Amino acid sequence: MHESVLMYVATHMRESDGPAYMRLVRVLALGVDSGELRAGTPLPSQRQLAQHLGLHFTTVTRAYAEAKRRGLIAAQPGRGTTVSTDYQTALVQDAQSPRPEIDLASVWPPALRIPFDLATALVALGGENGVALFSERAYRRDPSAIAPAVQWLQPRFAGTLLNRVATAAGARAALMALMRLEVGTSGVLLAEEMAWPTIRVLAAMFDIRVEPVAMDAHGIVPSALEDAMLRTGAKALYCVPNAQNPSNATMPLERRQAIADIAERQGLRIFEDDVYGELLEQPVPPIASLAPRQTYYIASLSKCLSPSLRVAYVVSPSVQQSRALDDLLRTTMLSPSPIVGALAIQALRDKSAFRHIARVRAEGRMRAAIAAEILREFRNLITVGPLSIWLRLPAVWTPAAFVDALAQRGVGILAGDAFAVGEGVSSNAVRIATGSARNQAELRTALQCVADLLGAPP
Numbered sequence: 001m002h003e004s005v006l007m008y009v010a011t012h013m014r015e016s017d018g019p020a021y022m023r024l025v026r027v028l029a030l031g032v033d034s035g036e037l038r039a040g041t042p043l044p045s046q047r048q049l050a051q052h053l054g055l056h057f058t059t060v061t062r063a064y065a066e067a068k069r070r071g072l073i074a075a076q077p078g079r080g081t082t083v084s085t086d087y088q089t090a091l092v093q094d095a096q097s098p099r100p101e102i103d104l105a106s107v108w109p110p111a112l113r114i115p116f117d118l119a120t121a122l123v124a125l126g127g128e129n130g131v132a133l134f135s136e137r138a139y140r141r142d143p144s145a146i147a148p149a150v151q152w153l154q155p156r157f158a159g160t161l162l163n164r165v166a167t168a169a170g171a172r173a174a175l176m177a178l179m180r181l182e183v184g185t186s187g188v189l190l191a192e193e194m195a196w197p198t199i200r201v202l203a204a205m206f207d208i209r210v211e212p213v214a215m216d217a218h219g220i221v222p223s224a225l226e227d228a229m230l231r232t233g234a235k236a237l238y239c240v241p242n243a244q245n246p247s248n249a250t251m252p253l254e255r256r257q258a259i260a261d262i263a264e265r266q267g268l269r270i271f272e273d274d275v276y277g278e279l280l281e282q283p284v285p286p287i288a289s290l291a292p293r294q295t296y297y298i299a300s301l302s303k304c305l306s307p308s309l310r311v312a313y314v315v316s317p318s319v320q321q322s323r324a325l326d327d328l329l330r331t332t333m334l335s336p337s338p339i340v341g342a343l344a345i346q347a348l349r350d351k352s353a354f355r356h357i358a359r360v361r362a363e364g365r366m367r368a369a370i371a372a373e374i375l376r377e378f379r380n381l382i383t384v385g386p387l388s389i390w391l392r393l394p395a396v397w398t399p400a401a402f403v404d405a406l407a408q409r410g411v412g413i414l415a416g417d418a419f420a421v422g423e424g425v426s427s428n429a430v431r432i433a434t435g436s437a438r439n440q441a442e443l444r445t446a447l448q449c450v451a452d453l454l455g456a457p458p
Helices: 002-013 020-034 046-053 057-069 088-096 114-123 127-135 143-156 171-183 198-205 222-232 253-266 319-331 338-349 352-374 376-381 399-408 440-455
Strands: 073-076 080-083 165-168 188-192 209-213 236-239 269-273 295-300 312-315 382-384 389-392 429-432
Touching (some): 057 073, 143 295, 143 312, 171 198, 171 295, 222 253, 253 269, 376 389, 429 440
Parallel strands (some): 188 236
16 A cells, blocks of 8 residues: 555655645645545655655655644554545645745746747758658667757867767756666665755665765765765765755865766766756866766756756767667657757757857846845855855754745745755755746845845744
């Protein structure tokens, strides 16, 4: 029974947004309302559910407490936690719960005029070539077809990228394939101690254990990486050196070189996710350029161009490894659809992608200035990145209390515990997705609410 509940919750959690604990509460409410979670159905233990979803234990504990408060679930002596037999009032309470009018929980690029311009690029694919795209059943393996992407990436590397670039349906598709290819079922993957929550969800699909590596203001601590490898036996690392999510830390060159040296010396495989690199004002050479034989480098378009353009280009250490990755992406349908892949290449070929990326970068710069202005009294508490703010809270606030208080004011953000990797990892902080505001005026309104809360503690 637990297996079916775990599958139901995991599936619907991916379709929801906002703080992880509230997403779990909404999924439980949806299941009760639809009848898919019947009264009396046994629920997984909090630890089991946390492990399956890749969430911190305290996040699930908080969700279960809220679900119990609303009457959705009940603790039965000798039976554990079950769906409540008296849940009618819970859905009414859920409907009355405040829903943020300004959602700054998920990180996305500002919605400028880019979707319209991408439609123009799509029209440019017309004629016989456009008709053919609609009839193709799979993304073609044709090095010449992705030449514009290779030309875009090549300046970051000293060695040639010819036949070393594979195309995936976004960064998460690339990571799923790399986990299967390089880590394997029941393996161990290292990650920054505060990391993109989805990495744990993806790892759980392959029964991969994600272990934390300590960080400082510059990202992963090299000595901590070596300790984690020795402690866990892990041979693979996932990391985000540029504008790390959620901390916004960017590794300086010296730190990248130290990580690269460890990788080369100890045979560590690195999955370098450079989803935010194009938005930095002063780019730093990727780890993949320093340890090319050990690193898979992932560059995607969803954060720097458009969230609807789920295309990522993966640079592999060798031609042979690129072919193996490409085979797996195609076999598992993790490569982009032909029309989406062609649209991305067209935007790179006609240079419109670079103009749009520059606009997103400029908009991010203006939003960062707005954040610095409104939160100037709390500048020692914030780290501002291209699309988000990492706010370290004063001791009088907990992340949960701050998120709830801000939601009462119509602003949604994400608590820091959503990013914690492994037991015992925590951070008294929250992430504010500045890029997700519909415009600068909305961002100003939301950040003023944040400043007001910080200035008037509970």
